[in-house]
Amino acid sequence: MNTNEEIRSAFEQVAGSTHAITVIGSMNADYTVETERLPLPGETVNGGPLQILAGGKSANQASAAARIGGRVAMLGAVGDDDNADFLLEQLRHAGVDVSGVAHLQGPSGTTVITVDSHAENVIVYSAGSNGKVDEDYISAAASTITASKTLGLCLESPMAAVVRAATIAHDAGVKVLLNDSPFQKDLPQELVEHADILLVNEHEMAQLLGIEAPADDDWSGMDWERLALRMNDKGFRESIVTLGSEGSCVLSCEDGKGSFTMIPPVPVDAVDTTGCGDAFMGSILAGLAADLSLMQSARLASYVAAYAATGLGAQTSYGSAEQIIEKFGL
Secondary structure, eight states: OOHHHHHHHHHHHHHHOOOEEEEESOOEEEEEEEBSSOOOTTOOOOBOOOEEEEEOHHHHHHHHHHHTTOEEEEEOEEOSSHHHHHHHHHHHHHTOBOTTOEEOSSOOEEEEEEEOTTSOEEEEEEOGGGGGOOHHHHHHTHHHHHTEEEEEEOSSSOHHHHHHHHHHHHHTTOEEEEEOOSOOSSOOHHHHHHOSEEEEEHHHHHHHHTOOOOTTOOOTTSOHHHHHHHHHHTTOSEEEEEOGGGOEEEEEEETTEEEEEEEOOOOOOOSOOTTHHHHHHHHHHHHHHTTOOHHHHHHHHHHHHHHHTTSSSSGGGOOOHHHHHHHTTO
C-alpha cells in the first residue's frame, strides 16, 4: 500500500468507526489580527481588520476530529456572553456534540492573537469560564468519559479537573492523550500515571527534559532513541513530538529500549499556523479511536494539520476528509 492509499484508508477507517471520543477543556473566542511583522516589546504596528474566530485548544481538537469523521463529545464551560452561543454553534457545525457543555455566569474564554506575514503568531489567553470547570462537573460527566475510546486533555482548564478526568478515563480503560500545553514542567504524578500518551512540541520537550534546543533549530540530528528513554523516565512510555514544518516524531519505550519513528511533513504554503497543533492532536484522537496505530494516526494528522496551515484561524481552517484528500491529491 503506497502512502496515498494508506492515508485514504486511514480517513475511511476514522469515518467508519463507531467509537466515541471525548475532549475536555477550553473553548475560546479568538480575536485575531494580521500584521506584516510581530511587534517588539513596547512597539505598535499596524494590523488588518480584526476577526473574531472560534478557538480554544480543546474546542479546536474536538472540531478537527469531528470534521474528519470522528464521533466527538465536548465537555467544558462557556459563559453567558454573546461569544458562548457563537462558540457552541461553530462546534455543532463541525459535528461535535456539545450537549454536555456547562453554561456559567461571566465571560467565555478568549484569546488575542497576532499573526504575521510569515504565518508566525503570538497568543495571549484569558481563561474566563474555562477556569471554572471543576472536579464536580467532571465527576458528573463521568458517563460520557467512560463511554469513549479516547480522551483528549490539555492544560487550559484547572489542573484538578484535568487530573480527575484522566483518573476516570484511566480507571475505565479509556486511552488518555495529554497535550502539555500551555506547558507545565512539573505535572502532578497522578496525571502522569493516568496519561497513556504525551503530545508536546520540540521546545516543550526540551523544557520537560531539561535539554538545550539545537542552535540552528535543526532537530534531525538528535539522539531520538535516548530521548525516548528520557521521556519514559518522565513517566511517558509513548509520546509524540511535533516539529513544526519538519514533521513529527513518535517515541516509545519497551523493555528498557527506546525507539522512534520520524513522520515526514506535508509541504504547504502556510498562511496561518494558529491551531495546527490542535488539528494534529484532534486527528490523533480520531485515529486512535478508530483503532489506527499511533504511527498511522500521526501520518494522518500530518495531512490534517498541513491543510489547516493553508487557512486563517483555527477551526475556520480545518477541512473535512474529502477536502483534505482533494487538496493533496490522495
